[in-house]
Amino acid sequence: MPIPKQPILIRIRLRHFTHDPERHPDPEAFKPERFMAMDGHTPEPDPHKFVFGFGRRVCPGSYLADATLFLTIAQSLAVFNMSRPENGDDEQCKPEFLAGVVSHPSPFKNAIKPRSLHHEMLIKSLEDIYPWQQSDGEALGHMTR
Structure with missing residues (x-):
């Protein structure tokens, strides 16, 4: 029995919706202000309203995903200062993504x-509770059917 290709088509359509140059000028650029109403600027459609699906097929995990992402970002910003390197230029900080089913940012x-110092001690104490473990990625990479 052949595998239906509908999920792939849905992902392609969603990408088109979120990268339509008529609705989102310069869709590859990081511009969060595009979704805010400011000084005569009409906000662009918020992709959050449809990227998790719609209607009866909406992803039930979207609330968990939103909450997890918010907490991860908030906790990271609470204990770390993040900035460009002192000798870095804008070209080194330009976001680029690797191709694949799940897209990841390229190294930067x-x-x-x-x-x-208090935050550093807090982070190191977590290393004692949750020690670093090697992932199973290498073993999974060698699996065959």
């Missing part, structure tokens, strides 16, 4: 430092 240079 930045400076991430604990906000204070």
Whole structure:
């Protein structure tokens, strides 16, 4: 029995909706202000309203995904100062993404430092509770059917 290709078509359509140059000028540029109403600027359609699906097929995990992402970002910003490296230029900080089913940002240079000695001790205490473990990525990479 052949595998239906509908999920791939849905992802392609969603990408078109979120990258339509008529609705989103310069869709590849990072411009969060495009979704805010300011000084005569009409906000562009918010993709959050449809990227998790719509109607009866909406993803039930969208609320969990939103909450997890918010908490991860808030906790990271609470303990780290993030900035460009001192000798970095704008070209080194330009966002680029790797192709694939799940797109990841390509490596880039930045400076991430604990906000204070207290924050550094907090981060190191978590390493004692949750030690670093090697992932199973290498083993999974060698699996065949």
